[in-house]
Amino acid sequence: MSDDINDIKYAIEAKGLSKSFGGLFALKGIDLSINEGECVALFGPNGAGKTTLIKVLTTLSRPANGKVLIAGEDIKKNAVAVRRRIGVVSHQTFLYDNLTAYENLKFYGKMYDVPDLEQRIVDVITKVGLESRLRDRVGIFSRGMQQRLSIARAILHDPPIMLLDEPETGLDEQARSTLSELLKTLVAGNRTVLLTTHNLEWGFALADRLAILVKGKIVYEDSKQSLDMTTFRETYNRCVGARS
Amino acid sequence: MKIRGSLRNNTLLGLGFALMMISLYLMFIYVPTEKGMGIIQRIFYFHVPLAWVAFLAFFVVFITSILYLWKRDTKWDTLAHASAEIGVVFTTLVLITGPIWARPEWGSWWTWDARLTSSLILWLTYIAYLLVRSFAEEEEKGARFAAVIGIVGFINVPIVYLSVNLWRTQHPPELVSDLEGSMLLTLLVSITTFTILYCLLIMRNVSLKSGIAEVKRLRGLLEE
C-alpha cells in the first residue's frame, strides 16, 4: 500500500471493466479515466448499469473482468486502501435513524480512524449547515437534511475521491439546489468527483465532463466546453433512443 | 469435438445400461435371499448405492461451491447446482427405500436414528440450497448464497451425525465386512452402476443448464 499518490495520472482508471453472470452482461468493457480534481457526470436511463458501475468502483461488487485503479490502488488487491480514499453518497443515506447526527458521525469516524474526531465532526456538520441539529435523532430529519448529513458522513475522512450515485433522487427542488451548492464546494476543494444521475440539467450544471452509459457501455464521452444543454439533450436522446 | 463428446456420452450410456441390467439380475435373481430378514433385504442393494451417490453428489457440491467462490467461474456453479439437484433426488429415494425396509424389520416406518435423521437433515439443507437461488434478486447472488449453504451444510454433516448418534441409534452398522461373497459382489456392482448413473445424469443436467444459460444470453443479445 503506497500513500504516495503524486505520480499517479488518474484518480479513477477503469480498463475493460465488465460484470456478467452466465452470459448476461451488466457492464460490457467499460473504459473510463478521470483526472484528479475533475468532476465527471455519468448519465443513463434506469437499468443502464450506473449503480452497478459505482458498486464495482467502490469495492462493494466484484467485477468479472478488467482492471480498476482508484487513487492508484487496485480494487481487487487492495480494497481496504481504496475504501479509505473514497467517499460515497448514494440515494440511500447509510445513516441510522435511531442514532443522533453526532452518534452517526462518531460511529463512521471511528470506523475510518479519523484523527481529532470531535473537531472534525464539528467541521463537517458546519459545512453542511446542520450544526444546530447535531444532537437530534436522524429519524426525524427531512429527506434533504438526511442527504446533507450523508454528505457530511462521506467527507468525514477527507477522501480525495467522491462517488455519488444518484444523490438527488427523492429530493425536492430546493433541497436539490442546496445539494448542488454543497457539491460545488466539494469539487472546488480539489476533490475528484464521479456523479451518476438521470437528471440531465442538474448533472450538466455540475460536471466538467459528461458521459452516457447505455446498456452497460459508455456510448458517449466529452468535455463540457464544446456543448450547451440543448445539444447535449439531443445527444442523450439519440444515444438512449438508438439503443433501446 | 462435438461428435467425440456425444460418442463418449453414448459409450457411458451403453455401459450404464448394461450394468443396470446386470445389477438388476444380480439383485433379484442371482443373490440368495438373506435368511434373517427375508425378501425385503434385497432393497439394501438399492438403498446403499443410492445413499452413496447422494453423499457423493453433495461432496461434489461442496468442492465445486468452494471453487466457485474462489474462481467465480460460472461453470463451477452450474456443476454445483446440477449435482445438488441429483443429490436431492437420490436422498429422496434413500428416504423412501429406508422406511420400506424398516417397517418389516423394526416394526415402524421411521425411527430417529443417526443415519436416518442425518439423511433427513441433509435433504432439508439441500432443498434450502435449491430454494435460496430463487430467493435472490440476481442470479449471481443466488449462486453465491447457494455456494455458502453448500459449504456450511456439508461441513455440518459429521457434526449432525455425531450428535444424533450420541442421542440414539438403531440403524444396522455397515454390514460390508461380514457380507457373504455373492452379496458383496452384488452390492459392489450396484454401487458402480449407480455411480455411472450419477455421472450420466450430471452430464445431462450440466448441458441442460448450459443450454438454458445460452438461451438467456442470446435472448439478451436479441433485445439489444
Add this chain to the structure above:
Amino acid sequence: MINYLGKVMTIFFKDLLSEFRTKAVASSVLLFAILVIIIFNFAFESDSDTIGLVAPGVLWVTFTFAGVLSMNRTFVVEKEKGCLEGLMLCPVSRDVLYWGKMISSLVLMLIIEAVVFPIFLILFDLPLWMPRLAIVALLGTLGFASVGTLFSALAANTKARDMALPIIFFPVVVPVIIAAVKATDLILNSGTWHEMSSWLEILIAFDVIFLVVSALVFEFVIEE
C-alpha cells in the same frame, strides 16, 4: 490487533446504543419468548411428573424461535437506509463486520435469555440457581449466533427475507439444539459433569467450527 478489536467493538456499541434507544427488538422478542413458553405449558399440560421431560425441549425451542426472530432483525435494520453498504465501505476487512454483528446478536440474545430464564424456571417450578445451565446456554447461544449472523445477512439480501432465515438456519443448528437439550436435560435431572461432557464437546466443536467458517465466507453473502 487492538485496532481490529476496536472496530469490532465500535460496531457492537453502535448496535447496542441503537437497540437501547428503541428497545424494539428486545421487548418484542422477549414478549414472544414468554408467550411461546406459556403456549407450550398448555400444549404439554405439564405437571410435576412430566416437567423434567418436557422442560429442556420447551426452553430450547423457545430460544431457537426467539433467536431467529431477533437475528432476522439485526440485518434488516442495516438494510433500511442502506447502512450495510455504509459498513461495507468502511476501510476494514469483511470479517470485522461479521464479528461485530455476531457479538451484537449474541449479547442481545443473552440479554433476552437472562430475562426469560428465571421466568421459565418459575413457571415450570424448577430451582432458580443453576450455574451449569448458564454455561450450556452460553455455548448454545454462541452456536446460534455464529451461523445465525451469517444466514441472517444472507436472508436480508434476498426477496424472501423473513422466510429465508428459518429455512436455512434450522437444518444447520440441529446439532446445537440436540446437544443443548440433552445437556439441559442432564442438569435438570441431576446428571453429572461427566455425563454432560460429550454434549458440551459437541457444542464447543460446533461453535469453533462455525465461527471460523462463517467469518471466512461472510464476505460472499454481503457482497453486492
